[in-house]
Structures are given as C-alpha cells and as structure tokens.
Amino acid sequence: MRSRTEKTLIYALLIAGTVTFLFPLWWMVAVSLKTPEAAQAATVRGGIASLVPTDPQWHNYPDALMQMGSVRWTGFLDALANSVVVTILATAGTALSSSLVGMAFARMRFRGSRPMFLVMLGTMMLPAQVTMIPLFILFRNLGWIDTFLPLVVPAFFGNAFFIFMYRQFIAQIPEALLEAARLDGQGWFGIWWRVILPLTRPVTAITAVFTFIFTWNDFLAPLIYLQSDDQATLSVALNSFRNQYGGITKVNLLMAASLTTMVPCILLFLAAQKQFIEGLGKGAVKG
Amino acid sequence: MATIELNCVSKTYTGDVRAVREATLAFRDGEFIVLVGPSGCGKSTLLRMIAGLEAISGGTVAIGGRVVNELPPKDRDVAMVFQNYALYPHMTVEKNMAFGLLRRRKHGGISGLLFHRAERRAELAAIDRKVLDTARTLGIEPLLARLPRALSGGQRQRVALGRALVREPQVFLFDEPLSNLDARLRIEMRAEIRELHRRTKASMVYVTHDQEEAMTLADRMVVMKFGVVQQFGTPGECYARPANRFVAGFVGTxxxxxxxxxxxxxxxxxxxxxxxxxxxxxxxxxxxxxxxxxxxxxxxxxxxxxxxxxxxxxxxxxxxxxxxxxxxxxxxxxxxxxxxxxxxxxxxxxxxxxxxxxxxxxxxxxxxxxxxxxxxxxxxxxxxxxxx
The missing domain is CATH 2.40.50.140 (Nucleic acid-binding proteins)
Structure with a gap:
C-alpha cells in the first residue's frame, strides 16, 4: 500500500500534467467565445483574466464555419467532404495494406523476405522532407497534382511502422490456426480476410486512429498537392482565416473553426479507446 | 473414405536434416492407423505431408488412388484435429464448425447471392442442419453459441473433432489431439474417438507419442524412429513380434x-x-x-x-x-x-x-x-x- 503522502504527490503530479496539457485547449475555447476585439486583445496581452469568457459569443461557431473559404458555407462543407473522403480512404488503405504486408512478412517464407523487411524498416529512418520533392515530381509526371490521388494512393502501399506492428502481432498467432484455415479451404487471401484481420483488431484500431488523426490534421501534403480552393481539406481551409500577409484577423473565429475540426478525432478516439488501449498493452492472441 | 499410399516418401529440411526417410506404407480404406514414436521421429511430419501442410521432398502420397503431391490442402479432402485445437478464437462454436463447409459451397460467391438465391438458401440450411446433427452426436449442442475461450479443454477438443467430422472428409488426420488433456479425460476421449471410427468407418491417421494410446486405438500402427519406419503392423504384432529392439522397448508398459x-x-x-x-x-x-x-x-x-x-x-x-x-x-x-x-x-x-x-x-x-x-x-x- 502506498502512503498518503505518496498518493497525494502522485495525484498532484498527474493534475499538474493534465492542466499543462489541457491549457492550450482551454485557451482555444476561451478565445473562441470572445468578441473579435477581446480575442485580439487576449492574443496580444494574454493574462489569466482573459481565460474566463465573461460574455460567451456562441454565434462565433456558426460564423466561423460560414466564413471558412471564399464562399459562404460552401467552403466549409467542401473542405469537410474532402477531408472525410481523403481520411477514410487513407485510413482504410493503410490498415488493409499494412496488415496484408505484415502477414506476408510474418507468415510467408519467400526468398529475400529478410532483406526486404530490413529495407522497409529503413524507410522509417528517412525524413519526409527528403522525399517531398521527388514525390512531388513523380506525382506531377503522373498528372496527379490537384487531385486526391497523392494523398490516398500511397496509403494503399502500406506504412512501415504499422507493417512492423502487424508483423509482430501476427507472428504470435498460432501457426495451427492458419493451417486449420488452409484445410478449411482458405487461400492466403481468405486467411488474411477471415482469420488474420479479425484477430488483429487491436492493431487495426491503433492503425486506424493514428492514421485518421494524422491524415485529418495533415496540412503539408494537401497544401502541396491540392491547389484549387474546392479541393482543400479542412486543415488547409482553416488557413483562410489568415490574411495575405500571414497575420490572423479573426482569431476568435479561427479558434472556433479549429475546435470544430477537432471533434471527429476526439469522437473516434473515444469510440476506439477500448480496443486501442488493449492493443497497446496486448502482445499475445488467445489460442 | 479412401486408401492412403505412401511411396518412398521423404522429407528433407534445409541443412540436410532428414525428418522422414523413404517411408513406403499402404493404409486400407476405413482403417485406423496410428503413427507412433518418440518426439522428433518424423511422425507429425509424415502426417503433415499427407495433409499437404508440408511439402514432400521425395516420393509420392496418394489418397484414394490419386497422387496428391502437388495438391493444396484444401483440395485433398482431408480434415485435421490439432494438438492445440486451433479453433478460430473470434468465431462461435457454430461458426467454427460451419467455416469449412461455408467455404466449400457451390453458390457461396456473389453469383450465388445475385442469381441463385434459392440454391444458396438451401445450401445454408443444409449446413445448419449438418452442424446441428454433428453437435448433437458429440454432445456439444448447448455450446454452439459460445466462443472457444468460454470452453474447457475437453469441450474445445470436442468442438475440434466436430469441426473435422462435419466436413465428412475422405481422411481424418489427428495430430496428438489428446496430449493437452488430463489423464482421465484423455482415456474418455480415446474411447470416444474409437467409437467415432467404428460408427463412421472413415479412414483415420492418428499421431501420438503415447504407445498406450497407439495400442488401444490402432487397427494398425506405424512405429517410427529418426524418420525411419521401424515396423508397420497391428498392435498385437508389434507387441508380440517386434521387428527390432527399439520397437520391443517402445511398445508395452x-x-x-x-x-x-x-x-x-x-x-x-x-x-x-x-x-x-x-x-x-x-x-x-x-x-x-x-x-x-x-x-x-x-x-x-x-x-x-x-x-x-x-x-x-x-x-x-x-x-x-x-x-x-x-x-x-x-x-x-x-x-x-x-x-x-x-x-x-x-x-x-x-x-x-x-x-x-x-x-x-x-x-x-x-x-x-x-x-x-x-x-x-x-x-x-x-x-x-x-x-x-
């Protein structure tokens, strides 16, 4: 049993940590509910007093969504639809392809599998900035610029980190289970779809949540590959609150819009939380 | 039901490890064959070669007169019961048992769904009936809705048996199916398997390291050591007229x-x-x-x-x-x-x-x-x- 002091200390640390992490979020909430002037003042002067909204301007939220992009409402709805399409495709693509490749590395014996696995792991060491320009040139030559393809297609070729995670997990599934499936008339694809995928649900939950959050919030790739306004995703559309010199004129609306775009990520995390946390701590499959 | 003929069957792993050396054996239709020997003698490898889970390095395996060397496991019409049961943990007992049948349906694909709906329904109903009948025979009907993790070891083994049985394959293969059970349950299940064989008259090949199990179950048994068949005969023959000192020492307690x-x-x-x-x-x-x-x-x-x-x-x-x-x-x-x-x-x-x-x-x-x-x-x- 821990002593009372020890417990108090642990709680104090946890509370301090929570406050530190929640502070920016609360600041966003506070600013999003202020009038334009108060918000401007708060961003310039700061101060504890400005953290408590005295006269909450709830209409900032619909206003923000309405004013996003160049056309009223349409900008937001377009961006929302774009984000949803890109994110769902990228998430599904990453989970499906990573588990398929992970199964191949874990279960299939083929010449060169080890070197190939090492090369794949090696790609994790490569910073994204290094491949940015070659990738842009590649996609331009393919005629994919200003389409969703550069954001979606690469997802269907797996992600090194998730492949690694799937491989480790699948390697622990008893071999006899796959053999039973082979005797039951399954080919490799059937084994993957009907046995491996259902058994790797925790890894799929992690892959889905991480990929969803990353793709939903990704700013750089949509900014590089999408050029027309009606193709913009939410993260790019938020940029319309900046003026041409890079300054932010309506900071309260930017915060309101930013908070709104966070909602799907939070909901998804809450929904997948059980699977997700189980997956983080779980290394074995019950045989 | 079918005969099984092994002709000079060998298995060599990389590094020149020879797990099975030129085994030539002929199992009759409907016979209960037990492959027995100490661990590492190649008995499981031989079984897995019959199942198609292990490639054959040399010789031929024929099931029902047809050489199956190049056939994948699913086309050999064999069912196998594994040592660790190998039940799909995410499926209920009923789905575990129906799995093999569902995958072998004639109208299981999209065309069935679109163009042959009546046949498809009839197939599904037939599968349901078969699963239920088999479950009844094995006394696992009340467990059909449960997941494998909610079953005891003995129940899991019964479900594994049921999964093999429901498919009505030409050949049943058993890979040490009772070794995870306690002594009393093992003897009970042994009698049940024997009874099952008597009732179905199916060809069965059973692997065990337990000579007592081999003696009680087998119509004929294959005693193996270091990948070499030492003797192939009835339990009585192996006991009374062992081919060599190894068989004599291995058989009998x-x-x-x-x-x-x-x-x-x-x-x-x-x-x-x-x-x-x-x-x-x-x-x-x-x-x-x-x-x-x-x-x-x-x-x-x-x-x-x-x-x-x-x-x-x-x-x-x-x-x-x-x-x-x-x-x-x-x-x-x-x-x-x-x-x-x-x-x-x-x-x-x-x-x-x-x-x-x-x-x-x-x-x-x-x-x-x-x-x-x-x-x-x-x-x-x-x-x-x-x-x-």
Missing part, C-alpha cells in the same frame, strides 16, 4: 527388459546366467553377441530360502537377484530387481513377503522372450514363430 550377452552353443550367455535356447524356436543360431528381451510379465519372482543358486530349465532360467524397489499398483506390483549389473522390472501378483533389499530368485521365462542382434536398434533374430 512397463518397458521390456534387455540383457546383453552372447549366443554360444545353443544357449544365451550373460554375466550371471546361461539360458538354453529351445532349438524348436531358435534353430541353428550362429554364435555371437546378442540381446535377450523379456517382458516384465514373463519374469517371476520366487521367494526362496535358497536364493543365491542359479538353475536352468527348459522354459527359461532362474537367476539370483536383489530387490531394488517395489511399486504397488493395487492388484499387481512392479518389482525392480538387480541381476548382476542389470536392472530389470518384473510385473507380478501382489506378494507381501517381498521387501526392498531382499534376495530372491527370478525366473526368466523364454516363452515370449526375443533375441535381438546387439546394438540399440538390433533386429529381432528370426525364430520359428515367424515361419507361421
């Missing part, structure tokens, strides 16, 4: 006693004994080193005051021995005795007069004894029994 010695002038001579070999059984035995093998039930322990003197008789020999230990089994007892430097076990009727450390006379009966060429795997030296 307690293990056969072996005495190293030599054949000399129509007699077996060891350090402290000399037994005349009946010429009727071992005619014209050439002189040379040999091993005498005697089953524990062929030894009689004589409690006699004049222990110390050895005598020979036509049906065996009595030799002085010291009691080393006594294990009481209830109705009988196993007595370990030392004859010279050799430890031997006798299985005898209860005898309260025996004490550990006491001197006794042990009568070695030659009625069911065997002579083997010297060495660990020495072949049985031909006796007149074989002539018949």
């Amino acid at each position: 307690p293990v056969m006693n072996f005495i190293e010695g030599r054949v000399d002038g129509g007699a077996f001579v060891a350090a402290d004994m000399r037994v005349t070999l009946p010429a009727a059984r071992w005619p014209r035995m050439p002189a040379g080193p040999a091993t005498l093998g005697v089953r524990p039930d062929q030894l009689r322990v004589l409690y006699r005051a004049d222990a110390g003197a050895s005598s020979t008789a036509a049906d065996g020999a009595s030799v002085a021995a010291t009691v080393r230990s006594i294990e009481r089994l209830g109705d009988r007892m196993d007595v370990a005795v030392m004859i010279g430097g050799t430890r031997m076990t006798a299985r005898i009727e209860n005898d309260d007069r025996l004490v550990e450390g006491g001197s006794v006379l042990v009568h070695i009966g030659l009625g069911a004894a065997h002579l083997f060429a010297s060495g660990e795997d020495g072949a049985r030296l031909g006796d007149a029994h074989d002539a018949g």
Whole structure:
C-alpha cells in the first residue's frame, strides 16, 4: 500500500500534467467565445483574466464555419467532404495494406523476405522532407497534382511502422490456426480476410486512429498537392482565416473553426479507446 | 473414405536434416492407423505431408488412388484435429464448425447471392442442419453459441473433432489431439474417438507419442524412429513380434527388459546366467553377441530360502537377484530387481513377503522372450514363430 503522502504527490503530479496539457485547449475555447476585439486583445496581452469568457459569443461557431473559404458555407462543407473522403480512404488503405504486408512478412517464407523487411524498416529512418520533392515530381509526371490521388494512393502501399506492428502481432498467432484455415479451404487471401484481420483488431484500431488523426490534421501534403480552393481539406481551409500577409484577423473565429475540426478525432478516439488501449498493452492472441 | 499410399516418401529440411526417410506404407480404406514414436521421429511430419501442410521432398502420397503431391490442402479432402485445437478464437462454436463447409459451397460467391438465391438458401440450411446433427452426436449442442475461450479443454477438443467430422472428409488426420488433456479425460476421449471410427468407418491417421494410446486405438500402427519406419503392423504384432529392439522397448508398459550377452552353443550367455535356447524356436543360431528381451510379465519372482543358486530349465532360467524397489499398483506390483549389473522390472501378483533389499530368485521365462542382434536398434533374430 502506498502512503498518503505518496498518493497525494502522485495525484498532484498527474493534475499538474493534465492542466499543462489541457491549457492550450482551454485557451482555444476561451478565445473562441470572445468578441473579435477581446480575442485580439487576449492574443496580444494574454493574462489569466482573459481565460474566463465573461460574455460567451456562441454565434462565433456558426460564423466561423460560414466564413471558412471564399464562399459562404460552401467552403466549409467542401473542405469537410474532402477531408472525410481523403481520411477514410487513407485510413482504410493503410490498415488493409499494412496488415496484408505484415502477414506476408510474418507468415510467408519467400526468398529475400529478410532483406526486404530490413529495407522497409529503413524507410522509417528517412525524413519526409527528403522525399517531398521527388514525390512531388513523380506525382506531377503522373498528372496527379490537384487531385486526391497523392494523398490516398500511397496509403494503399502500406506504412512501415504499422507493417512492423502487424508483423509482430501476427507472428504470435498460432501457426495451427492458419493451417486449420488452409484445410478449411482458405487461400492466403481468405486467411488474411477471415482469420488474420479479425484477430488483429487491436492493431487495426491503433492503425486506424493514428492514421485518421494524422491524415485529418495533415496540412503539408494537401497544401502541396491540392491547389484549387474546392479541393482543400479542412486543415488547409482553416488557413483562410489568415490574411495575405500571414497575420490572423479573426482569431476568435479561427479558434472556433479549429475546435470544430477537432471533434471527429476526439469522437473516434473515444469510440476506439477500448480496443486501442488493449492493443497497446496486448502482445499475445488467445489460442 | 479412401486408401492412403505412401511411396518412398521423404522429407528433407534445409541443412540436410532428414525428418522422414523413404517411408513406403499402404493404409486400407476405413482403417485406423496410428503413427507412433518418440518426439522428433518424423511422425507429425509424415502426417503433415499427407495433409499437404508440408511439402514432400521425395516420393509420392496418394489418397484414394490419386497422387496428391502437388495438391493444396484444401483440395485433398482431408480434415485435421490439432494438438492445440486451433479453433478460430473470434468465431462461435457454430461458426467454427460451419467455416469449412461455408467455404466449400457451390453458390457461396456473389453469383450465388445475385442469381441463385434459392440454391444458396438451401445450401445454408443444409449446413445448419449438418452442424446441428454433428453437435448433437458429440454432445456439444448447448455450446454452439459460445466462443472457444468460454470452453474447457475437453469441450474445445470436442468442438475440434466436430469441426473435422462435419466436413465428412475422405481422411481424418489427428495430430496428438489428446496430449493437452488430463489423464482421465484423455482415456474418455480415446474411447470416444474409437467409437467415432467404428460408427463412421472413415479412414483415420492418428499421431501420438503415447504407445498406450497407439495400442488401444490402432487397427494398425506405424512405429517410427529418426524418420525411419521401424515396423508397420497391428498392435498385437508389434507387441508380440517386434521387428527390432527399439520397437520391443517402445511398445508395452512397463518397458521390456534387455540383457546383453552372447549366443554360444545353443544357449544365451550373460554375466550371471546361461539360458538354453529351445532349438524348436531358435534353430541353428550362429554364435555371437546378442540381446535377450523379456517382458516384465514373463519374469517371476520366487521367494526362496535358497536364493543365491542359479538353475536352468527348459522354459527359461532362474537367476539370483536383489530387490531394488517395489511399486504397488493395487492388484499387481512392479518389482525392480538387480541381476548382476542389470536392472530389470518384473510385473507380478501382489506378494507381501517381498521387501526392498531382499534376495530372491527370478525366473526368466523364454516363452515370449526375443533375441535381438546387439546394438540399440538390433533386429529381432528370426525364430520359428515367424515361419507361421
């Protein structure tokens, strides 16, 4: 049993940590509910007093969504639809392809599998900035610029980190289970779809949540590959609150819009939380 | 139901590890075959080659007269029961059992869904019926809605049996299916499997390292060691006429006693004994080193005051021995005795007069004894029994 002091200390640390992490979020909430002037003042002067909204301007939220992009409402709805399409495709693509490749590395014996696995792991060491320009040139030559393809297609070729995670997990599934499936008339694809995928649900939950959050919030790739306004995703559309010199004129609306775009990520995390946390701590499959 | 023919079947792993060496065996239709041997003898590899889970390095495997070397497991029409059950953990018992059938439907694909809906429904209903019937036979009907993790070991094994049974394959393969169960359940399931075979008359190949299981289940058994088939015959044959010293030692409990010695002038001579070999059984035995093998039930322990003197008789020999230990089994007892430097076990009727450390006379009966060429795997030296 821990002593009372020890417990108090642990709680104090946890509370301090929570406050530190929640502070920016609360600041966003506070600013999003202020009038334009108060918000401007708060961003310039700061101060504890400005953290408590005295006269909450709830209409900032619909206003923000309405004013996003160049056309009223349409900008937001377009961006929302774009984000949803890109994110769902990228998430599904990453989970499906990573588990398929992970199964191949874990279960299939083929010449060169080890070197190939090492090369794949090696790609994790490569910073994204290094491949940015070659990738842009590649996609331009393919005629994919200003389409969703550069954001979606690469997802269907797996992600090194998730492949690694799937491989480790699948390697622990008893071999006899796959053999039973082979005797039951399954080919490799059937084994993957009907046995491996259902058994790797925790890894799929992690892959889905991480990929969803990353793709939903990704700013750089949509900014590089999408050029027309009606193709913009939410993260790019938020940029319309900046003026041409890079300054932010309506900071309260930017915060309101930013908070709104966070909602799907939070909901998804809450929904997948059980699977997700189980997956983080779980290394074995019950045989 | 089908015959299985193995012709010079070999399995070589990388690094020249030979798991199975040129096994040539023919299993009859509807026969219960047990592959038995110590771990690493290649019995599971042989089974897996029949199943198609292991590539065949040499020779051919034929099921029902058709060579299946190149066929994937799903096309061989075999079902297998695994040691660790291998039930799909995410499916209920019912789905586990139906899985193989669902995948083999004629109208299972999209075309069935779109164009042959009536046939599709009929197929699904037939599968449901089959699963239910099989579950009833095995007494697992109340478990159909449960997940495997909510079942006990015995129940899981029953479900695994059911999953194989429901498919009505040509051949059933069992890979040590009872070794994860406790002793009592094992005996129960053993009887159930035997009964299942009697009822279905299906061809079954069963792998075990437990010779007792092999003896009780098999119509014929294959005794293997280091990838080589040592003997293929009925349990009775393997017990009564073992091909070599290994089979003799492997089959039967307690293990056969072996005495190293030599054949000399129509007699077996060891350090402290000399037994005349009946010429009727071992005619014209050439002189040379040999091993005498005697089953524990062929030894009689004589409690006699004049222990110390050895005598020979036509049906065996009595030799002085010291009691080393006594294990009481209830109705009988196993007595370990030392004859010279050799430890031997006798299985005898209860005898309260025996004490550990006491001197006794042990009568070695030659009625069911065997002579083997010297060495660990020495072949049985031909006796007149074989002539018949």
